[in-house]
Amino acid sequence: MMLDGKFGKYGGVFVPELLIPALEELEKSFLKYKDDKKFNEELEYYLREFAGRPTPLYYAKNLSQKLGCKIYFKREDLLHTGAHKINNTLGQGLLAKYMGKERLIAETGAGQHGIATAVIGSLFQMPTEVYMGIEDVERQKLNVFRMELSGAKVIPVKTGSRTLKDAINDALRDWITNVENTHYLIGSSMGPHPYPMMVKHFQTVIGKETKSDILEKEGELPDAVIACVGGGSNSIGIFSEFIDDREVELIGAEGGGEGLSGKHGATLSAGTEGVLHGSLSFVLQDDHGQIAEAHSISAGLDYPGVGPEHSLLKTTGRANYYPITNDEAIRGFKLLSEYEGILPALESSHAVAMAEKYANENKGKTIVVNLSGRGDKDVNILADLMGVKL
């Protein structure tokens, strides 16, 4: 490795020996192409023409009036496939193509990353297989179908907690076995180096556009930037451009599930340091180091780990992370739907709920919320909870 992949003491490369050469090759290729003119022109073309960038920074007038703050939403939900995930899959997919890889694999929880990988597999004509916990296959049936329509094969994972954590385990096992011709397209800013650095790079486009737009609209930086955090890619993407602006408060909303005394996915709020899926970060674990099962109403936040840079931002105090419960997230969903006519993904609903809490205590401030995904995929869950038969 040319770099150690550390964020403070977090991050690193904790993987079986078979994968080290593949990670070295990936790091070398990423460092080569990230500044390559042709690569970047091609990526920008796909981001603009295929994904629909740039996304708007929308001033939410009704919600701002209700909450007594100026609230802006970065509309990543308007991208092709409905979430920020496409920024990273286009970047990594193109890189895999440049590297001469023949096959893509991915893991998915909510299905958003799976769909984004499936469509770029189709776009770049690469066979694609997506690992998904069987529990998530059940609760995200529509997304499974969408992946299959794009030509991807969805592989239900029946081991362990049968959710995202185990989908990652099986994807890693596949990669260990087929490392010579396969690129593992990790969907969040987690995993072994160079993934956290690389995923952040492909997601910084969110932060860059946000900063430029808020300066144009407000003439100054916002008081707070809020995003949901599962693995942490949409949040690191929007935080990235504001990390050096100390006056901007960075706030992450975690999957608080049933509350911290019950089942939850609030890794940074309630976890401890550990090594999972290739890096040292915060994890949910027992006293003996066995990884705990996470829980959140949102499959995308149902993960017992988190990207290592978030661990650094937490321990240095540069960002603050708070658990948002399932009930609060549903309230966030309804709030944005009813006041602005925008259905947020359940993941993003955590950020909306966090924004309401922040606004209640900080009247008159300017807040940017990253609306990382749209909520069409979650309406069945909402309908069930509300006793509505669709």
Add this chain to the structure above:
Amino acid sequence: MNIESYEDMFQRVKAKKEGAFIPFIVAGDPDFETSLKIVKTFVDNGADALEIGFPFSDPVADGPTVQLADIRALEAGMTTTRGFEFIKRVREFTNIPIGVLTYYNLIYKMGIDEFYKMANENGVNAILAADLPPEEAEDAVKAALKHDIQQIFMAAQTTSNERLQKINNMCSGFLYVVAVMGITGARSELKTSTVELIKRIKSHTNLPISVGFGISKPEQVKEVIGAGGDGAIVASAILNIITENLNDEDLIIKKIGEFCRELNESTKI
């Protein structure tokens, strides 16, 4: 009890013109006491060294067989501390080398120094963490030196000769050679590439090499020893016997005993 070192064991076996037979079990699979009886069976049927797994909830280098064994052991109450108690009990009946196989989070969570201290106090010779490459192993190697434990690393098909030198410099006891491109699990046959890998690695290291992953039959043991391997590690094929006979402890012991005798026999060059 005078614990045998890996160095002495490999010399002892070599003097007999044999390779080392090294069976694997997950500590506490299917439960603490049965697991202990299985290890006794290994020893009584010719094991030259033991590989004992400390179970982890997310064993990414392992296939379904080892993962199932991990789950059984965890459900039966195995923990890192009990794992060391298990080894202490094993030391009541054998002095052959014992290597602990695990994942780094168990070591990190207990505290690196404490883990190696406990290992030394309970009779462990060597430790291998499947997800700890040399790049991240500085603290572990320091603790290993301090507590007189040998740190084992893996070499695989994808490991270049240049990288092999780096691994050699940090590894002691023996080098664990991963026979297949993939995760643990029984394979019906070994590929030509495995034999080539053993020969390549042998020519680039002075350490004894033990070959594991995918070795499930006496003829495969013969093949890896014949190719120059100093030892053969057999895991999933043994765990399959446990999985298939879970409700009959006597049958598990009988079948594992017979299987170990066959495997041990096939280490003769």
